[in-house]
Amino acid sequence: MRHRKNILPKTNYRELLLLLLRRRKRLKITGRSMLPLLQPGTEILIDPHAYYKSPPRIDDIVVTTHPHDSQLTIVKRITAIDPQGKCFLTGDNLVASKDSRHWGTVSSQDIIGKVTSCFS
Numbered sequence: 231m232r233h234r235k236n237i238l239p240k241t242n243y244r245e246l247l248l249l250l251l252r253r254r255k256r257l258k259i260t261g262r263s264m265l266p267l268l269q270p271g272t273e274i275l276i277d278p279h280a281y282y283k284s285p286p287r288i289d290d291i292v293v294t295t296h297p298h299d300s301q302l303t304i305v306k307r308i309t310a311i312d313p314q315g316k317c318f319l320t321g322d323n324l325v326a327s328k329d330s331r332h333w334g335t336v337s338s339q340d341i342i343g344k345v346t347s348c349f350s
Contacts, residue, residue: 256274257293261304263329264307267291267322275345280346285315286317288308290307292305294336295342305345306321306330
């Protein structure tokens, strides 16, 4: 079994500058599916351009819209990628997470961005 990264970099001056330049987006975690890494109330920055030049990778933490509710934005970890580029997404808190085990894979084109850092 792969060892998951349980550390997400804290937001630094570079990330804040990219936010001001609109190269990052800021989101707030509301659910418990990514515990213990992302607590409810934690604010994260995402890079919406992360996958323009390179494909998603296993262990990336990503933001996408829920496959059954386009109004809902979710944060999950990529745990597998099939040959067609579809991503299997799971929450770190497997007991509390509704993820690809329930609704299947997500196309890499449907990924909104990669989580780059969090505010403490």
